Every structure is written in structure tokens, then in C-alpha cells.
Amino acid sequence: xxxxxxxxxxxxxxxxxxxxxxxxxxxxxxxxxxxxxxxxxxxxxxxxxxxxxxxxxxxxxxxxxxxxxxxxxxxxxxxxxxxxxxxxxxxxxxxxxxxxxxxxxxxxxxxxxxxxxxxxxxxxxxxxxxxxxxxxxxxxxxxxxxxxxxxxxxxxxxxxxxxxxxxxxxxxxx
Numbered sequence: 455x456x457x458x459x460x461x462x463x464x465x466x467x468x469x470x471x472x473x474x475x476x477x478x479x480x481x482x483x484x485x486x487x488x489x490x491x492x493x494x495x496x497x498x499x500x501x502x503x504x505x506x507x508x509x510x511x512x513x514x515x516x517x518x519x520x521x522x523x524x525x526x527x528x529x530x531x532x533x534x535x536x537x538x539x540x541x542x543x544x545x546x547x548x549x550x551x552x553x554x555x556x557x558x559x560x561x562x563x564x565x566x567x568x569x570x571x572x573x574x575x576x577x578x579x580x581x582x583x584x585x586x587x588x589x590x591x592x593x594x595x596x597x598x599x600x601x602x603x604x605x606x607x608x609x610x611x612x613x614x615x616x617x618x619x620x621x622x623x624x625x626x627x628x
Contacts, residue, residue, distance in 0.1 A: 502520060502551045502553075502582075503520045503551070503553045503599065503604060503606065504553065504581075505553060505554045505581065507553075507597075507599050507604075508553065508554060508597065508606070509597060511554060511556075512554045512555055512556040512559075512608065513556050513557075514556045514557065514558045514559075515556055515558050515559050515560070515561065515562050515610055515611045516555075516556045516559070516608055516609065516610060516611075517552060517554075517555045517556065517559055517579075517585075517608070517609045517610070517611065517614070518552075518553045518554040518555070518606050518607075518608055518609075519550035519551065519552055519553065519585060519587065519592070519606065519607045519608075519609055520550055520551045520553050520604065520605070520606050520607075521547050521548075521549070521550045521605060521606075521607060522547055522549045522550055522551060522584065522621055523547070546589065548586055548587055548588065548589050549584055549585070549586050549618055549621050549624050550584065550585060550587065550607060551582070551583075551584055552579060552580065552581050552582060552583045552584070552585060553581060553606060554581055555579065555580070555581065559579075559611050560576055560577055560579070560611050562611060562612070564612055565612065570611050570612070575617050576611075576614070576617070578617075579614070579617055583617060583618075584617070584618040584619075584621040585614050585615075585616065585617055585618060586614070586615045586616040586617075586618055586624070587607070587609055587613050587614055587615060588613055588615065591607075591609060591613040592607040592608055592609040592610075592613060593607065593608045594606075594607050595607070595608060
């Protein structure tokens with residue numbers, strides 16, 4: 455009689471068994487049988503945007519600019535600048551990295567009738583340059599890049615003020 459009770463204990467459980475060992479075994483079997491997941495593309499969210507990151511392209515005389523984000527820094531008294539201050543600086547920044555420009559960028563005339571491409575500095579603006587624009591100009595668009603959201607501004611050629619060679623030297627006060 456002892457042999458039959460021992461044999462019952464050692465027999466395998468059925469497919470509907472709810473003991474912990476059977477549940478774990480079924481989960482292991484499902485995981486082993488599942489197809490491998492596609493590798494997730496990791497995007498460095500601190501690098502400047504490129505044309506390939508954009509789900510759209512600039513048309514005619516438009517320019518797509520990514521505003522320059524404030525860097526983490528320590529204030530004059532040795533204190534870290536708060537997140538709230540960085541958020542305000544982000545809104546107030548008017549310097550941006552050119553991501554893409556339309557095919558007819560600069561071919562128009564300003565309100566005073568000046569041809570935009572007559573200025574050699576203006577004609578030389580290309581992707582990768584930094585420009586200064588008006589605070590309330592352009593159309594802001596948020597796009598998903600990687601796991602985060604980035605902000606770009608779509609500007610017309612007449613909304614630019616300066617081509618900036620050293621963007622780190624331009625300071626905004628809050």
C-alpha cells in the first residue's frame with residue numbers, strides 16, 4: 455500500500471494543475487517557445503536632431519529648428535540651477551539648431567523688398583548651423599524621438615535674425 459501512495463505523489467501533474475511548480479514550468483515553456491523580440495532602437499536623446507529623425511520635411515521657404523536646451527549647470531554661488539528655472543529658460547530660448555530647410559529657403563523678399571539671398575551669411579545657412587529667431591515666432595511642433603518627446607519650431611526665412619557661430623556664449627536671464 456505504501457508503494458501506491460508513493461507512486462501517486464511522484465506521478466506528473468496534469469496540464470490544468472494549479473500548483474506553483476506546474477505554473478512555473480508552463481511559464482518557462484511559453485517563454486522558451488516565444489519568438490525573440492525585435493531589438494529596440496536606442497536613440498541618444500541628447501544629440502541634436504537630424505533630418506532622419508523628423509516625420510516631415512520643410513516645404514518652400516520654411517526652416518525647421520530645434521531650440522537649444524539649457525545645460526545642467528552650477529550657479530555663481532555653487533548651487534545647482536533648479537528644474538523650474540531650466541524649464542523657464544527652455545521656453546525663453548531663441549537660439550536653435552537648424553535641422554532642415556526648404557528648397558526655396560531665402561529666395562523670397564523681406565517686407566522692405568530686400569532679396570534674402572543677397573546676404574552671403576543668410577545664403578550660407580544650412581543644417582547644423584545655429585540661428586537666433588524671435589521669441590514668439592514660428593509654429594512649435596512636438597515629435598516623438600526614441601522614448602522621449604522633442605520640440606521643433608517651423609520658421610519662415612523672414613523670422614531669422616542672426617546666424618550664431620558660438621551658441622554657448624548667448625545667455626538668457628530669467
